[in-house]
Amino acid sequence: MIHLKNVSKVYANGTEALRNISLDIEQGEFVFIVGASGAGKSTFLKLLIHEEKATFGKINVAGFDLMKIRKRKVPYLRRKMGIVFQDFRLIEKMNVYDNIAFAMRAIGSPEKSIKKRVGAVIDIVGLNGKEKSRPSELSGGEQQRVSLARALVNNPEMIIADEPTGNIDPKMSYEIMKKLVMINKRGTTVIVVTHDHELVRSFGGRVILIGGGEIIRDEIMPSKIDSDEHVKDGGAAE
Amino acid sequence: MKFSSSGYLIKEGIKNIWNNRMMSLASIFVLVSCLIITGAATLVSLNVTSLISSIGDDNMINVYLNYELSEIDSIKLGSSISKIPNVQSCEFYSKDDAITDYKETLGNLYESMQGDGNPMPNVYKVQLKDLSKYSDTIKEIKSIDGVASVSDRSDIARKLTKLNSFVTIIGSWIVLILGIVTLFIISNTIRMTMYSRRFEISIMKSVGATNAFVRIPFMVEAMTIGLIAGLISSITLIAAYEPIRSAAAETFYFIGQSSVPIDNLWISILLGLSGAGMLIGLLGGFISITKYLRKEGGEILGW
Numbered sequence: 055m056i057h058l059k060n061v062s063k064v065y066a067n068g069t070e071a072l073r074n075i076s077l078d079i080e081q082g083e084f085v086f087i088v089g090a091s092g093a094g095k096s097t098f099l100k101l102l103i104h105e106e107k108a109t110f111g112k113i114n115v116a117g118f119d120l121m122k123i124r125k126r127k128v129p130y131l132r133r134k135m136g137i138v139f140q141d142f143r144l145i146e147k148m149n150v151y152d153n154i155a156f157a158m159r160a161i162g163s164p165e166k167s168i169k170k171r172v173g174a175v176i177d178i179v180g181l182n183g184k185e186k187s188r189p190s191e192l193s194g195g196e197q198q199r200v201s202l203a204r205a206l207v208n209n210p211e212m213i214i215a216d217e218p219t220g221n222i223d224p225k226m227s228y229e230i231m232k233k234l235v236m237i238n239k240r241g242t243t244v245i246v247v248t249h250d251h252e253l254v255r256s257f258g259g260r261v262i263l264i265g266g267g268e269i270i271r272d273e274i275m276p277s278k279i280d281s282d283e284h285v286k287d288g289g290a291a292e
Numbered sequence: 293m294k295f296s297s298s299g300y301l302i303k304e305g306i307k308n309i310w311n312n313r314m315m316s317l318a319s320i321f322v323l324v325s326c327l328i329i330t331g332a333a334t335l336v337s338l339n340v341t342s343l344i345s346s347i348g349d350d351n352m353i354n355v356y357l358n359y360e361l362s363e364i365d366s367i368k369l370g371s372s373i374s375k376i377p378n379v380q381s382c383e384f385y386s387k388d389d390a391i392t393d394y395k396e397t398l399g400n401l402y403e404s405m406q407g408d409g410n411p412m413p414n415v416y417k418v419q420l421k422d423l424s425k426y427s428d429t430i431k432e433i434k435s436i437d438g439v440a441s442v443s444d445r446s447d448i449a450r451k452l453t454k455l456n457s458f459v460t461i462i463g464s465w466i467v468l469i470l471g472i473v474t475l476f477i478i479s480n481t482i483r484m485t486m487y488s489r490r491f492e493i494s495i496m497k498s499v500g501a502t503n504a505f506v507r508i509p510f511m512v513e514a515m516t517i518g519l520i521a522g523l524i525s526s527i528t529l530i531a532a533y534e535p536i537r538s539a540a541a542e543t544f545y546f547i548g549q550s551s552v553p554i555d556n557l558w559i560s561i562l563l564g565l566s567g568a569g570m571l572i573g574l575l576g577g578f579i580s581i582t583k584y585l586r587k588e589g590g591e592i593l594g595w
Contacts, residue, residue: 132500133499137499143491156496160496160500204499
């Protein structure tokens with residue numbers, strides 16, 4: 055699914071954000087990317103979604119060679135992934151339904167399938183009854199669930215969550231993580247960038263630690279939570 | 293882009309105009325001014341060209357004879373004019389005929405202007421065969437002994453041609469300057485709309501919307517602004533054309549004869565100005581959108 059070989063990124067101002075990184079993330083994996091501010095996590099994500107191009111090395115994401123990809127093909131790469139932002143990035147003038155539907159409209163999906171699919175993801179993230187609410191009428195956790203629904207609605211092969219719990223309280227963070235685990239159990243690759251070590255320790259799984267632009271550690275950590283509980287709780291809204 | 297999305301994209305474009313109405317109004321106002329000046333300059337030029345052409349078509353010239361020339365010498369001179377190869381016909385118009393034609397205008401003076409008191413010269417009304425030899429024929433006629441002057445319409449035609457070039461040059465400069473200002477205003481309007489919708493654009497790009505898909509609502513917005521301005525300016529010009537033409541015809545009788553009536557023009561004005569408006573809108577929109585779409589992620593949001 056994601057293959058990086060000897061990847062480095064040097065910005066125009068000379069900053070070396072990533073140095074000789076190699077890693078493979080396979081279909082269906084749940085991966086935490088952790089590291090301090092300035093470690094290179096954001097650059098890593100930008101390379102995956104092709105907001106930035108690597109200076110050296112090879113990157114292949116969902117079958118796209120990102121060192122050779124043509125500009126007009128980038129939208130098709132991005133349709134393979136759903137992105138969850140720390141700041142939710144919801145459109146205030148749209149209600150919950152339209153915020154989610156917007157992601158489908160943006161790729162030209164017909165209204166009929168939009169209606170069907172949006173209803174289904176609202177169900178998955180547990181926002182039934184909130185369809186007509188504006189983002190400002192929702193709590194931080196609910197807003198992040200809308201953001202998650204929007205990332206899911208186009209049925210991507212992977213979810214990339216950039217600090218998804220950064221702006222919400224610990225209880226809500228736990229809920230969001232449970233949803234992500236549940237989505238992963240259904241076969242979607244999930245990559246979570248975070249600096250919330252407590253959350254990482256709770257949920258466990260593959261943890262990649264980035265520091266100074268390099269991979270310092272790549273290991274499997276045991277979960278403190280029963281995996282069946284993830285699915286049961288996360289899937290409760292289904 | 294799928295056909296099913298076109299309705300959604302057009303609706304979004306129209307919504308943009310309303311959401312950004314102050315800038316849209318400013319763009320429409322400037323574009324209307326530009327199009328009215330362009331249209332007016334084109335119409336003036338069109339009418340001057342028509343006038344020049346009608347003068348050219350009128351191949352009749354008046355040859356004024358020396359006042360002292362006797363009636364017999366005047367008639368003899370007619371045969372010299374007729375011998376010139378480019379002369380088709382040559383009709384004598386005596387000074388008595390001329391003064392009789394002015395009888396009503398002269399009133400009491402008419403009696404005193406009979407016979408020796410007649411100030412009019414004898415005239416030949418000469419019709420030419422080939423207008424391209426106009427100047428040479430005029431020279432030849434002027435060289436005949438007894439000819440005082442010739443009504444040289446080529447001078448009027450030359451003056452009108454000069455006026456036409458002047459209108460064209462000044463009009464082109466005004467249109468060029470206003471065109472640049474309009475492009476600037478429209479591209480700024482679109483840039484403002486794009487800025488106000490930067491979250492939507494960044495989300496669209498992150499979920500895999502193609503640049504064409506992101507671009508269409510803004511192009512629709514720019515083209516609609518152009519179309520509205522085109523319609524307003526063409527309706528204004530069409531409405532103002534006939535009253536201005538009548539007023540001008542009252543002052544200069546020849547304008548009434550040679551100017552182009554609105555019936556022959558209104559469709560061209562409507563289509564021309566609406567098309568020009570849409571084209572300027574399209575161009576202005578395209579410039580700013582293309583610049584904006586090169587941005588990625590945080591750049592779109594201004595971070």
